[in-house]
Amino acid sequence: MTAEQTELTAGEIEKGLRGHLDSVLNTAVEPDQDLFKSGLVSSMFAMQLVVHLEETYDIAIIGADLKLDSFRTVQAMTELVLRLRAAAAGADA
Incomplete structure (x- = not known):
């Protein structure tokens, strides 16, 4: 993990995630919006989110x-x- 990543x-993470989801789903998402309940995301797409994250x-x-x-x-x-990321940074220390 680089110093840039740790900071x-x-x-910033929320903004990046919202930008990714907005572009992939072609709709704006709110930070507290339940993506599954709203029907925007399926369990299959959740696996794509795992890879993205x-x-x-x-x-x-x-x-x-x-x-x-x-x-x-x-x-x-x-x-x-x-x-x-905090756990990984602690393990690297």
Whole structure:
């Protein structure tokens, strides 16, 4: 993990996620919008989100973190990214 990656804020991650979702889904999403309940996202698309998050934020999403609730909202995904990046930074220290 590079120093640049460690310095990402929740706002920057949220903005990046919203931009990605807006372009892929062709609609604007709110940070607290339930993507599954709204019908915008399926469980298959959630797997695409896993890949996107892992590649974009240099994290590994495994085990208990692979539950749908981790991908239900932009806020939930932002919290997941921040938590996993913090854990990885702590492991590197």
